[in-house]
Amino acid sequence: MLRMTNQRDIILRELQKSKRHLTADELYDLVKKVMPRISLATVYRNLEILSEAGMIGKLEISGRQKRFDYDVSEHDHIYCVICHKVDNLDIAHSGWKPEEFGDTGGYSITGYRLEVLGICPECLKKEKKKEK
């Protein structure tokens, strides 16, 4: 069963405190400030275990590093194509149920992933500056 070790506890707490969607190494940097001798492997291992246990979410954004989500409730994500930041998307994408996908070529549907792509406010600002 799940032992609540010091490192596991700190990893979980730091992720929740950040209120962001961090990559393993970003979180590693944060956690090191509290527990300098922790190893990156431990961070990876625990993020995997915590997400398996449903205590955090795992975000597999297309073709990039995994990110981990402090918010376990169901929601989609938007991410910035420039800085790769990820944010929660709160809007309801009005009632998508597996059954609504119609003919799926014999697949049994288990879920879906919606990723909205865009440019975040910060990067929009920077883009405008460049134009000048």
Place this chain on the structure above:
Amino acid sequence: MLRMTNQRDIILRELQKSKRHLTADELYDLVKKVMPRISLATVYRNLEILSEAGMIGKLEISGRQKRFDYDVSEHDHIYCVICHKVDNLDIAHSGWKPEEFGDTGGYSITGYRLEVLGICPECLKKEKKKEK
């Protein structure tokens, strides 16, 4: 400008012939049968170039290897959570336009990616056998 080399031509042709969503190394194996001395790097380079040129599609399925699409027309994908095969999803997800995502926290929307997850017919069959 784009030189049509022998390797480029074969890579493109083999992908189209396969009618599947292949990874670079799957395609490499196919192409090697026709041109044994081709290198994996060349396959990667050309897939990148061909997708840039809009002659094939690039699929960045969450957290996995990239796959390349013989079909350039706009469509979403479904993929098998067991064998990781990817198929086209032809159904219209009725009129999604960037503007319809509502409040996006100041992001300027550039697109979205919809991935439906499921179990493919082949894997469903295998699962049933296991149950016995």
Place this chain on the structure above:
DNA sequence: CTCCGTGCAAACGATTTGCACTATG
């Protein structure tokens, strides 16, 4: 002939793993 493209091997970034040690329950 001029470069773009190639093959090869080495480099790379993200993640995982084998191992001997440590500490939780």
Place this chain on the structure above:
DNA sequence: CATAGTGCAAATCGTTTGCACGGAG
């Protein structure tokens, strides 16, 4: 005190890159 978890370094996986050579335009 059993065994899950740790730190470290090395391994792995997918992908990219530097370089000298080769071939398309």
